[in-house]
Amino acid sequence: MSLAGMIEGMAKESKAASRQLRRVGRAQKDSTLELLADKLIDMQADIIKENEKDLTQARKAGLSAAMIDRLAMDYNVIRGMADGLREVAALPDPVGEVSGMRKQPNGLLVGRVRIPLGVIGFIYESRPNVTVDAAALCLKSGNTVILKGGSEAIHSNLILSDLLEQALVETGLPPKAIQVIPSTDREAVKILIGLDDYIDTIIPRGGEGLIRFVTGHSRVPVLKHYKGVCHVYVDEYADLQMAREICFNAKVQRPGVCNAMETMLIHKGIANDFLPDMVKRFRDANVEIRGCPRTLELSQRIKPAVETDWPAEFLDLILAVKIVSNMDEALDHIEQYGSNHTEAIITNDYNRSQRFLAEVDSSVVLINASTRFNDGNQLGLGAEIGINTSKLHAFGPMGLEELPTTKFIVYGQGQVRD
Amino acid sequence: MSLAGMIEGMAKESKAASRQLRRVGRAQKDSTLELLADKLIDMQADIIKENEKDLTQARKAGLSAAMIDRLAMDYNVIRGMADGLREVAALPDPVGEVSGMRKQPNGLLVGRVRIPLGVIGFIYESRPNVTVDAAALCLKSGNTVILKGGSEAIHSNLILSDLLEQALVETGLPPKAIQVIPSTDREAVKILIGLDDYIDTIIPRGGEGLIRFVTGHSRVPVLKHYKGVCHVYVDEYADLQMAREICFNAKVQRPGVCNAMETMLIHKGIANDFLPDMVKRFRDANVEIRGCPRTLELSQRIKPAVETDWPAEFLDLILAVKIVSNMDEALDHIEQYGSNHTEAIITNDYNRSQRFLAEVDSSVVLINASTRFNDGNQLGLGAEIGINTSKLHAFGPMGLEELPTTKFIVYGQGQVRD
Numbered sequence: 001m002s003l004a005g006m007i008e009g010m011a012k013e014s015k016a017a018s019r020q021l022r023r024v025g026r027a028q029k030d031s032t033l034e035l036l037a038d039k040l041i042d043m044q045a046d047i048i049k050e051n052e053k054d055l056t057q058a059r060k061a062g063l064s065a066a067m068i069d070r071l072a073m074d075y076n077v078i079r080g081m082a083d084g085l086r087e088v089a090a091l092p093d094p095v096g097e098v099s100g101m102r103k104q105p106n107g108l109l110v111g112r113v114r115i116p117l118g119v120i121g122f123i124y125e126s127r128p129n130v131t132v133d134a135a136a137l138c139l140k141s142g143n144t145v146i147l148k149g150g151s152e153a154i155h156s157n158l159i160l161s162d163l164l165e166q167a168l169v170e171t172g173l174p175p176k177a178i179q180v181i182p183s184t185d186r187e188a189v190k191i192l193i194g195l196d197d198y199i200d201t202i203i204p205r206g207g208e209g210l211i212r213f214v215t216g217h218s219r220v221p222v223l224k225h226y227k228g229v230c231h232v233y234v235d236e237y238a239d240l241q242m243a244r245e246i247c248f249n250a251k252v253q254r255p256g257v258c259n260a261m262e263t264m265l266i267h268k269g270i271a272n273d274f275l276p277d278m279v280k281r282f283r284d285a286n287v288e289i290r291g292c293p294r295t296l297e298l299s300q301r302i303k304p305a306v307e308t309d310w311p312a313e314f315l316d317l318i319l320a321v322k323i324v325s326n327m328d329e330a331l332d333h334i335e336q337y338g339s340n341h342t343e344a345i346i347t348n349d350y351n352r353s354q355r356f357l358a359e360v361d362s363s364v365v366l367i368n369a370s371t372r373f374n375d376g377n378q379l380g381l382g383a384e385i386g387i388n389t390s391k392l393h394a395f396g397p398m399g400l401e402e403l404p405t406t407k408f409i410v411y412g413q414g415q416v417r418d
Numbered sequence: 419m420s421l422a423g424m425i426e427g428m429a430k431e432s433k434a435a436s437r438q439l440r441r442v443g444r445a446q447k448d449s450t451l452e453l454l455a456d457k458l459i460d461m462q463a464d465i466i467k468e469n470e471k472d473l474t475q476a477r478k479a480g481l482s483a484a485m486i487d488r489l490a491m492d493y494n495v496i497r498g499m500a501d502g503l504r505e506v507a508a509l510p511d512p513v514g515e516v517s518g519m520r521k522q523p524n525g526l527l528v529g530r531v532r533i534p535l536g537v538i539g540f541i542y543e544s545r546p547n548v549t550v551d552a553a554a555l556c557l558k559s560g561n562t563v564i565l566k567g568g569s570e571a572i573h574s575n576l577i578l579s580d581l582l583e584q585a586l587v588e589t590g591l592p593p594k595a596i597q598v599i600p601s602t603d604r605e606a607v608k609i610l611i612g613l614d615d616y617i618d619t620i621i622p623r624g625g626e627g628l629i630r631f632v633t634g635h636s637r638v639p640v641l642k643h644y645k646g647v648c649h650v651y652v653d654e655y656a657d658l659q660m661a662r663e664i665c666f667n668a669k670v671q672r673p674g675v676c677n678a679m680e681t682m683l684i685h686k687g688i689a690n691d692f693l694p695d696m697v698k699r700f701r702d703a704n705v706e707i708r709g710c711p712r713t714l715e716l717s718q719r720i721k722p723a724v725e726t727d728w729p730a731e732f733l734d735l736i737l738a739v740k741i742v743s744n745m746d747e748a749l750d751h752i753e754q755y756g757s758n759h760t761e762a763i764i765t766n767d768y769n770r771s772q773r774f775l776a777e778v779d780s781s782v783v784l785i786n787a788s789t790r791f792n793d794g795n796q797l798g799l800g801a802e803i804g805i806n807t808s809k810l811h812a813f814g815p816m817g818l819e820e821l822p823t824t825k826f827i828v829y830g831q832g833q834v835r836d
Contacts (some may be wrong), residue, residue: 221810242832249834369830391823393810404810414660414785416667
């Protein structure tokens with residue numbers, strides 16, 4: 001069969017399974033997740049053997065050490081996946097809740113019920129544990145899912161797919177509720193995102209190139225973010241010691257992720273007190289600093305920034321720094337170069353903190369805290385399936401509660417429209 | 419300037435105005451709407467004069483009587499628009515509300531605030547009153563909007579655009595918060611839906627061809643429905659008199675709209691009692707009936723249905739009718755041919771009513787009421803900007819409350835991530 005025929009067939013089966021999932025209650029979904037957790041532990045030797053095939057291939061292909069690290073599955077990774085499944089099983093059911101039930105003047109009782117989106121297409125790279133995490137969140141929220149992982153993880157993903165299917169079958173759920181596309185062909189992505197008759201939502205996770213390709217070609221609505229160009233603005237009324245800890249954490253604690261700080265904006269009134277020490281601390285941690293002309297006057301250890309540094313997502317130990325004359329200039333800079341992802345202000349001034357919250361157009365806006373907190377778990381949403389910087393549906397981190405939608409239900413007694 | 423340059427310029431100005439609107443409170447938005455209502459009444463003679471130009475053109479071009487009727491603006495239509503503006507002004511502000519504020523274990527206080535989507539591109543056909551209705555809902559929800567109306571209404575839309583701009587300027591709001599594209603070139607739609615750097619959401623309203631074009635080419639997320647193929651299922655436990663009133667209302671009261679019934683499904687157990695009388699009533703009201711083979715045995719006044727009748731949105735006095743052996747067959751039929759728009763069951767059986775609500779995958783599902791109630795006003799949402807049958811963001815009718823989104827706000831005291 002052609003690749004297109006195969007993927008369309010999977011999408012049709014996913015839609016049919018989605019209809020069956022509408023009738024399934026919480027207990028059955030949870031028992032599938034718990035059974036899968038057991039299977040992962042039971043089969044860990046086999047999983048590691050399949051993962052080793054991917055790792056061998058990856059080393060041959062000369063993938064970076066970071067990529068190989070993300071790909072590798074050991075006993076700890078597998079135990080983490082099993083624990084994650086049990087945690088999702090323990091969360092409340094995100095579908096079924098009825099809200100806003102009110103009588104209309106004509107006696108109709110109108111409300112909304114939370115329902116699954118339907119069929120989700122999930123496109124991602126490297127980490128094979130994402131296969132299980134995403135599948136669990138989709139199943140718990142009553143959605144079926146078609147997973148397209150990175151070609152470098154194909155052996156790992158296929159054995160996980162087998163275990164997923166076994167767990168579904170043994171707990172009486174439709175086996176096609178979770179499917180992994182068994183192909184490494186990149187064309188599969190293009191085919192998947194064209195199937196708007198069967199798929200309700202596409203969630204891509206990966207590099208900006210992949211996301212832009214998906215957004216540019218998809219006929220299905222996409223929940224995504226291109227990149228995280230996150231700013232911390234250190235106001236003139238900041239607690240400078242607090243500002244140092246937060247800025248260091250936001251840049252250094254995990255520089256390769258989307259909620260790390262990429263640009264630090266500093267009010268000119270405290271630049272002299274704040275910047276030289278901060279630069280020293282960053283340089284000691286091997287952070288390269290690229291600054292505006294005013295910063296160069298305050299430290300010898302700053303390289304001149306170029307225009308392309310301001311909208312850059314470095315994902316590395318590199319930081320752009322700019323001194324601003326006032327808060328308006330900071331807000332203008334964020335408006336121009338930001339990615340609507342995560343922005344923080346460090347200040348003890350009440351009015352400025354409130355103004356920053358109100359005017360910054362980002363999915364998460366923080367006062368006196370690190371940008372690294374834009375994460376479903378950290379914000380209290382539980383496990384996260386992704387972050388959305390398009391504003392529809394769920395702006396920001398998306399956990400279990402963000403995967404459903406609502407429909408209207410109406411109880412009548414024969415009402416007709418005048 | 420090129421058309422593309424002009425529209426991109428408008429989109430940039432809309433985005434800049436959107437930033438200004440984030441700072442504007444309810445009182446100022448409401449006074450703009452009230453001033454516009456006054457201006458519509460003051461200027462009604464001029465509006466009617468401009469509308470007459472469109473009508474003359476439309477008659478020359480041989481547009482249908484129905485199209486010309488939708489295009490025409492008289493004193494009553496204008497008074498209705500002014501009343502609508504005052505009603506929107508009286509509604510509560512849909513942005514600014516903070517919800518779910520909770521302390522996380524590390525002391526971070528995390529919640530969500532309702533904010534505008536940003537910039538909306540609204541694409542529609544004929545009726546010039548939609549220009550004012552859509553502009554009012556967007557402004558009240560803090561969104562800026564770029565309106566692309568039908569070429570046949572261009573003179574009407576341009577005078578309304580002038581009045582909108584005057585009202586914005588005179589109340590101190592950014593004049594570019596509401597803009598009408600001053601072009602009848604269809605290429606304008608294609609340009610507009612490519613501007614994902616500036617526009618947050620596209621809402622198209624019109625025929626299925628327009629909507630499919632927009633969905634197929636847009637880089638911006640789209641809230642839309644293609645068509646409404648609405649079903650009423652008359653169960654074997656229906657109150658047949660109630661069923662007759664509801665089915666008649668759903669088909670005949672206003673056949674040209676998306677929430678009119680297009681297919682009637684009848685349980686075989688009551689077909690003999692229900693159908694012949696119902697067909698007589700429909701035929702007396704000039705409804706053409708196209709039925710499955712079993713219906714043909716019950717009435718001489720039914721034409722045989724062909725396969726293309728089942729997924730058809732007739733938008734006319736035509737009805738497809740099918741007799742089903744049981745409720746599963748009705749649900750299968752709706753799953754196969756429905757459009758996720760509006761479905762109703764007529765029954766006095768508790769279990770069947772609950773099963774229909776749970777299993778039908780439509781934006782509005784009704785028990786014992788007419789499909790014609792899928793309408794923002796009728797369901798208690800206030801004025802409606804459109805109906806969305808893609809499941810993201812707001813599945814179903816969208817009123818003022820469905821135009822905003824939420825962002826996360828976080829109050830910290832120096833927290834960093836471990």
